[in-house]
Amino acid sequence: MNDDGSVQVELKNVGKRFADRTVLEDISLRVRRGQFVALLGPSGCGKTTLLNILAGLIGLGEGAVEFDGAPWSSRGYTLAPERRNVGMVFQDFALWPHMTVFENVAFGLKVKKPPDKQFRTAVSAALEMVRMNGYENHYPHQLSGGQKQRIAIARTLAPRPSLMLMDEPLSNLDSKLREQMRWDLLNIVQEANITTIYVTHDQTEALSMADHLVLLNEGRIEQQGAPSQVYREPATVFAASFLGAANVLHGRVTGRSGKVATVDCLGKKIQAISPASVGEQLALIIRPAEIHVGDSRREVEELGTRLHATVEQRAFQGTNWQYRVAVDADPERVLEVQDSSEYPIGESLRLWMPAGQCRLVTARLKG
Amino acid sequence: MRTRSSNGSMPTSPSKERLYERARDWVSPAAIFVVLVVLTIYPLGSLLLQTIFPHLFDPLPSLGLSAGPLVQTFIDSSNLVAVLNSASVGLSASVLAVILGTLTAYGVRRAHGRWLRVVLSTSVWLIFFSPSYVLAEGWILLMQDNGILAQLFHLPNGWSGWFFTRPGLVLVMGLRYFPFVHLAMVPAIGNVGEDLFDAGRLLGASRGRIFQKIALPLLAPAWLAGASIAFAEGFGDFGFAAAITPQTHIPLLSYQIYAALSQAPVNYSAAAGLSLLVVLVTAGALWLQLWWLRRRGAYETLSGRSRIGGYATSRGRPSPATLASLVLAAIALLLPLGATLWVSLFKSLSGGLGLSNLTLANYGEALVAGGGVQPLFRSLEYALVAAVLTALLAVLVGYQLVFRGSAVNRVLNLIVISTIAIPGVVMAAGFVFAWNAVWLIPLHLVLYGTPICLAMAYISGALPYAVRLQMGAMSQISPNLPIAARVLGAGQRTVLSKIILPLVSATAVSIFFLSFTNVVFELPASSLLYPAGSPPLPVAIQAKFNAFEWTQGAALTVMGMLVILGVYGAGSYLAYWIEKRRHAALMPLPAGGSSEPEAVVEDRKPSVARL
Numbered sequence: 001m002n003d004d005g006s007v008q009v010e011l012k013n014v015g016k017r018f019a020d021r022t023v024l025e026d027i028s029l030r031v032r033r034g035q036f037v038a039l040l041g042p043s044g045c046g047k048t049t050l051l052n053i054l055a056g057l058i059g060l061g062e063g064a065v066e067f068d069g070a071p072w073s074s075r076g077y078t079l080a081p082e083r084r085n086v087g088m089v090f091q092d093f094a095l096w097p098h099m100t101v102f103e104n105v106a107f108g109l110k111v112k113k114p115p116d117k118q119f120r121t122a123v124s125a126a127l128e129m130v131r132m133n134g135y136e137n138h139y140p141h142q143l144s145g146g147q148k149q150r151i152a153i154a155r156t157l158a159p160r161p162s163l164m165l166m167d168e169p170l171s172n173l174d175s176k177l178r179e180q181m182r183w184d185l186l187n188i189v190q191e192a193n194i195t196t197i198y199v200t201h202d203q204t205e206a207l208s209m210a211d212h213l214v215l216l217n218e219g220r221i222e223q224q225g226a227p228s229q230v231y232r233e234p235a236t237v238f239a240a241s242f243l244g245a246a247n248v249l250h251g252r253v254t255g256r257s258g259k260v261a262t263v264d265c266l267g268k269k270i271q272a273i274s275p276a277s278v279g280e281q282l283a284l285i286i287r288p289a290e291i292h293v294g295d296s297r298r299e300v301e302e303l304g305t306r307l308h309a310t311v312e313q314r315a316f317q318g319t320n321w322q323y324r325v326a327v328d329a330d331p332e333r334v335l336e337v338q339d340s341s342e343y344p345i346g347e348s349l350r351l352w353m354p355a356g357q358c359r360l361v362t363a364r365l366k367g
Numbered sequence: 368m369r370t371r372s373s374n375g376s377m378p379t380s381p382s383k384e385r386l387y388e389r390a391r392d393w394v395s396p397a398a399i400f401v402v403l404v405v406l407t408i409y410p411l412g413s414l415l416l417q418t419i420f421p422h423l424f425d426p427l428p429s430l431g432l433s434a435g436p437l438v439q440t441f442i443d444s445s446n447l448v449a450v451l452n453s454a455s456v457g458l459s460a461s462v463l464a465v466i467l468g469t470l471t472a473y474g475v476r477r478a479h480g481r482w483l484r485v486v487l488s489t490s491v492w493l494i495f496f497s498p499s500y501v502l503a504e505g506w507i508l509l510m511q512d513n514g515i516l517a518q519l520f521h522l523p524n525g526w527s528g529w530f531f532t533r534p535g536l537v538l539v540m541g542l543r544y545f546p547f548v549h550l551a552m553v554p555a556i557g558n559v560g561e562d563l564f565d566a567g568r569l570l571g572a573s574r575g576r577i578f579q580k581i582a583l584p585l586l587a588p589a590w591l592a593g594a595s596i597a598f599a600e601g602f603g604d605f606g607f608a609a610a611i612t613p614q615t616h617i618p619l620l621s622y623q624i625y626a627a628l629s630q631a632p633v634n635y636s637a638a639a640g641l642s643l644l645v646v647l648v649t650a651g652a653l654w655l656q657l658w659w660l661r662r663r664g665a666y667e668t669l670s671g672r673s674r675i676g677g678y679a680t681s682r683g684r685p686s687p688a689t690l691a692s693l694v695l696a697a698i699a700l701l702l703p704l705g706a707t708l709w710v711s712l713f714k715s716l717s718g719g720l721g722l723s724n725l726t727l728a729n730y731g732e733a734l735v736a737g738g739g740v741q742p743l744f745r746s747l748e749y750a751l752v753a754a755v756l757t758a759l760l761a762v763l764v765g766y767q768l769v770f771r772g773s774a775v776n777r778v779l780n781l782i783v784i785s786t787i788a789i790p791g792v793v794m795a796a797g798f799v800f801a802w803n804a805v806w807l808i809p810l811h812l813v814l815y816g817t818p819i820c821l822a823m824a825y826i827s828g829a830l831p832y833a834v835r836l837q838m839g840a841m842s843q844i845s846p847n848l849p850i851a852a853r854v855l856g857a858g859q860r861t862v863l864s865k866i867i868l869p870l871v872s873a874t875a876v877s878i879f880f881l882s883f884t885n886v887v888f889e890l891p892a893s894s895l896l897y898p899a900g901s902p903p904l905p906v907a908i909q910a911k912f913n914a915f916e917w918t919q920g921a922a923l924t925v926m927g928m929l930v931i932l933g934v935y936g937a938g939s940y941l942a943y944w945i946e947k948r949r950h951a952a953l954m955p956l957p958a959g960g961s962s963e964p965e966a967v968v969e970d971r972k973p974s975v976a977r978l
Contacts, residue, residue: 055854058772080391081853088854094847098869107865108855152851159855 008033008068008195009054009163015062016049016219023049024219027063031195031212036186038206038227039199041216042242047199050216051165054197055088056081067163082111084163087156087194091168093148095140101127101151102136108159126158127151129188146177153185157192164189166198170205182209203243207231215239236361240285247291247335249284253277253360260303260355266333270305272358282360288322288336290357293343294350303355309335311347325349395859396773399764403779406827407786410797411646417639417800424635428805436636446623446641453620454648456536457601463541464597465590467695468548474692475549476556479685487689490696495546497704498888499606500905501924504912505703506530506539507614508710508921513717515706531615539611540601542699547600548593555589588660595656599649603790605891609909620645621792621891628799628895635800642793649788704928711921729922737916739923742907746893747930749818749903750886753825757833758879760826762871765837766863770849787831791891798824798896816898824892829882836881840874841867873942880938884931 009031016024024046031037039047052058053065056078065073072079087108095104105126109119127133130150140148149169156164169185170178186209189196200206206213207227214224215238223230223239234240237248251265253276261274263284276282309325312334316322320338327333335351343349413424421436422429440446471491478484494502509515510531512524529535559582567577608622620641627638685693710716711729718724733739767773768780786794802823803815814820844867852862868875890905897906904927911920 055850057850057853081850082856082858084854085856086854088851090847090851092845092847094845094851096848096851096866096870107852107857111856111861155851155855165854 006033007031008035009197010066011050011054011063012066013063014050014053014060014065016046016053016058017061022219024053024060027219027221029214029221029224031197034193034195035211036189036196036198036209037212037214038210039197039214039216040201040203040206040242041222042201045216046219047201047216048167051088051167051197051199054163055086055165056084085159085161086163086165087159087161089149089152089156089164089166089169091171093140093152093172095148095152095155097140099139100136101132101138101140101143104140104151105155105158108155112159122158122160126154129157129191130154130184145173146181149173149181150184153188157188157194161194164192164194164196166196168200169198171200171202185209207243215242217242234285234359234361237283237285240287240359240361245288245336247286247288249286251282251284253280253282261360263358263360266307266327266335267330268305268307268327270353270358271303271355272360273303273355274358274360276360280360282362285359285361286353286357288338289320290354291335291337292352292354293337293339293341305353305355305358307335307351307353309337309349309351311343311345311349314343314345323349325351392773395763395767395771396775396779399767399779400775402760403764403782406823406830407782407789407794410794410801410827411786411789413800413804414639414642414793414797417635418643421636424800424804426805437640440637440640443637445618446637449618449620449623449641450644452533452617453602456533456540456617456619457598459533459537460540460544460601461594461598463537464544464548465594467541467545468550468593468597469552469590470688471545471549471692471695472552472556473688474686474695475553475689477686478689478692483685483689483693487692487696490693490700491546491549494543494696494700495550496884497543497700498890498905499543499604500610500890500909501606501707501888501928502543502703503539503607503610504908504920504924505705505707507610507912508716508917509702509706510535511614515709515720518717518720531611533615533617536607536611536615536617540604540607542695543607544597544600545695545699547596548590551589551593551596552586555586559585591656591659595652599652599788599790602648602652603645603793605790605792605894609890609894610912613913621790624792624796625891625894628796638796639800642796645790645793646788649790650785653788707921707924710917711925713918713921716917729918730926733911733919733922734926737911737919737923739904739907739911739919739926742902742904743923743926743930745901746887746904746927749822749825750883753822753829753886754879754883756822757826757829757882758875760830761833761837761878762863762868762875764830764834765841765871766867768834769838769841769844770846770862770867771859783831783834786827787835791828791889792895794827795824795892795895798827798892815896818898818901821892821896821898821903824896825882825886825889828889828892829885833878833882836878837871837874840871844870873945876938876942876945880935880942883938884935887927887931 007030009029011027011029014024014027015022027046027050029037039050041047049058053060053073056072059078060073060075062075064071064075067084071077072084096107099107102123105123106119109122123136124133127136130153132147132150132154135143135147135151140151143151149172152169170181173181182205198206198209210227212224213227213230215222215230217238222242223235230239231243234243234246240246241248249263249265249270251263251270253261254264254269255262256276256278259273259275260271261276261278262269262271263276263282264270265284270284272284307327309327310329311323312326312331313324314321317338320340321342323337323339323343325335325337327335337349337351416423418437419432419434420430421433422431441450471487475484475487475491478487507514510527511517512527514527516522517524517526527535530538563581563585564577567581572580603621604619605621605625608619609625611617612619612622624638624641624645627634627641712725712727713729714724714726734743764779764783768776768783798820799815802820803813807813814823848870849862849866852866857865888905890909893903893905894909897903902910904923908920908923908927911917911923
């Protein structure tokens with residue numbers, strides 16, 4: 001993907017209110033040319049509102065949006081959507097039912113009135129890109145879900161938009177097709193080399209497709225960065241729990257030795273590599289897959305905490321087993337653990353929590 | 368600082384661009400607002416102002432405040448009697464309409480077989496659409512001395528004296544207005560599932576208790592809605608008043624308004640005061656219904672259960688409710704319309720029912736010698752113009768209200784909703800004030816007495832319903848369809864013409880034909896606003912009946928209805944053809960059309976954005 005590093009879209013302290021409800025607050029974001037940015041968050045976090053502001057469909061209350069340095073939106077001013085040269089792909093495809101595939105894809109080109117031959121070539125190229133040549137005379141109703149979404153993407157790509165906006169484009173497809181379309185979509189976007197902003201509530205989509213992930217919660221940016229970084233180093237309890245299962249243990253820092261802090265939680269003293277000060281009330285986060293079961297060699301090789309627990313519940317998940325275990329057989333102190341081995345309910349396990357995988361964040365829990 | 372606009376076109380300064388964007392956003396709602404002001408706000412406002420400033424419309428207007436003429440209007444015993452008559456007759460008729468409408472709604476639900484349901488439903492819809500004065504004249508032809516029934520059963524003069532009294536008026540009005548209750552009750556009965564009654568039975572409740580505690584509270588909103596509309600319609604109805612008042616000598620409020628504006632000198636104060644009362648009572652009835660619903664708290668009776676109160680499906684003998692409904696529909700529809708058709712073929716009204724008294728000459732006489740041909744064609748012209756403009760305006764207003772966000776949308780919506788409840792005679796009276804005002808003389812805008820004024824009144828009457836219908840159709844369209852076009856660079860005009868209009872064309876065609884048929888038989892505006900010497904069809908029909916030319920009046924009515932049926936049939940076929948063409952295009956291909964399994968979950972996400 002052509003990512004020359006220059007900033008193409010810039011959001012400066014964007015805010016939006018609907019009546020007495022704050023939907024977006026202090027959103028600042030820089031999107032580089034050719035980048036694929038995912039806006040991820042739960043329902044009602046403001047991601048679709050942000051996308052609509054970028055499309056020019058609604059105005060903003062505070063801040064500004066700039067494209068290549070030119071003003072797009074500011075308080076009291078919104079450049080009309082038809083003057084922005086953006087493309088948008090919708091959750092419900094939004095294909096016009098009374099138009100054929102050709103007419104749907106040609107619409108954006110016809111509006112700009114290019115020479116006849118040129119626009120036919122452009123329609124053909126867009127359909128080629130989504131591998132839908134030969135469907136020109138079909139109506140949307142005659143297509144399957146995946147085909148409809150491909151046509152919707154072709155319609156968006158045909159006029160060569162400067163920015164492509166996608167509003168949960170895969171959420172109306174079944175899980176199998178969604179997985180296939182994820183790969184296809186990524187291919188198409190990379191081939192088209194268009195800056196893309198992709199809204200989703202599905203962390204798998206966001207983590208697997210984006211170059212840059214923006215996690216939204218209650219109208220604010222909770223965390224942003226490369227997907228792997230946000231996943232591995234969640235800055236908040238919300239970021240940790242929204243991006244996949246995580247054990248969140250609340251406790252107080254009672255001591256430290258060099259880089260290692262000791263936290264009182266689960267009735268244990270758990271070690272974590274963190275600059276936290278003694279006395280701080282924090283949340284300790286560790287993902288189930290990062291807790292090791294029965295591997296005593298690690299206890300010698302790395303810093304960490306050893307725990308004893310009993311299997312309370314279990315669930316087979318294909319490649320792994322998911323366990324809920326009670327620390328010291330106390331049902332009030334429960335952890336989630338993942339392991340490829342099968343253990344029966346009631347089995348005693350020896351667990352190892354590596355200090356490097358235990359992250360300490362502020363205890364505030366959002367969302 | 369000067370910047371290049373993002374589409375790469377000519378450079379403009381940001382402030383100019385902002386001004387342009389803002390101005391463009393206001394053009395459409397402002398234009399619609401002006402149209403609604405001209406068609407509804409100004410006439411109604413004039414009416415209201417007249418009640419407060421009684422000399423506003425004098426040759427020398429003055430802004431002197433006075434309640435005197437208004438008080439005088441309601442001290443006048445004939446006005447007071449008319450108000451009480453309208454209230455008591457309207458209330459009684461709405462009670463009767465509730466009983467009859469509930470019966471026919473159950474009749475339709477209990478009807479075995481599709482055809483029985485179609486016959487019953489079509490009959491109710493025909494009554495719903497039939498103009499009041501056409502039904503009223505039919506009842507008169509049937510019931511009067513020497514009328515159809517008198518000749519059929521050799522009844523003496525005076526046999527139907529009871530009919531031309533208050534109970535008779537309540538009866539025919541109840542038979543006219545029960546479709547309002549029926550149309551509210553049919554879905555309500557459908558939504559109250561059998562499971563709800565079964566749950567009560569299983570818990571040991573008696574039938575009476577189930578009716579009192581389950582059926583009554585769940586069906587009450589529909590009853591109340593139907594009853595309040597029936598009352599509002601009855602209270603302000605001009606058709607019955609115009610047709611039956613001269614026969615029954617029961618003055619009704621709407622006829623008093625007409626009389627106040629038709630007498631010489633014109634009594635503007637009385638017309639305005641009485642019109643205001645009609646508006647207040649009508650709005651009050653509808654508000655009372657809403658207030659009751661709010662007080663009780665809204666709840667849904669719909670659920671995802673398998674056994675909703677659906678239509679009866681098994682074959683067998685029709686249920687008593689269905690049979691009674693069929694008889695009722697026949698009485699309400701076939702008796703008055705049949706009487707009109709029969710009388711239109713009589714050589715003379717008192718000439719007996721034999722074949723020797725039948726002729727088609729009335730049609731020729733009514734059209735040629737009786738001068739009916741010009742009113743007929745005049746009404747068709749009015750209907751054509753008004754229906755085209757109404758259908759067009761409905762698309763524009765509907766698009767503005769459904770798809771475009773604007774600060775004035777709430778105001779526009781309020782105007783459209785509130786004017787639905789304004790009776791035709793009141794709106795027509797408003798037009799008399801508004802477009803005959805002295806301040807319009809220097810502007811050369813005195814439209815009263817011109818075809819333009821009458822056409823505007825027709826549009827004003829049809830527009831609120833048309834807009835609601837079009838809004839219903841547009842709200843079925845995914846909001847993302849126009850948004851997709853906008854982000855691809857289409858302006859509002861392109862979105863409307865290329866995306867929205869093709870999708871609501873069938874509704875636009877239906878609105879055209881509904882408005883067309885409505886205008887051909889529209890009486891109140893026609894009576895009060897027709898240009899001197901150029902009466903439209905409803906005025907010509909009324910004139911025939913008022914002159915006791917029963918056969919010619921009936922012939923003109925039948926001809927008007929035949930034209931309407933012809934036009935409506937053509938319109939229905941056109942709408943069907945458009946839909947069929949669209950469906951044919953949307954049908955799945957027989958083979959090779961789709962290489963993947965259908966995997967769409969129909970879950971349209973409404974966008975918060977508006978255009």
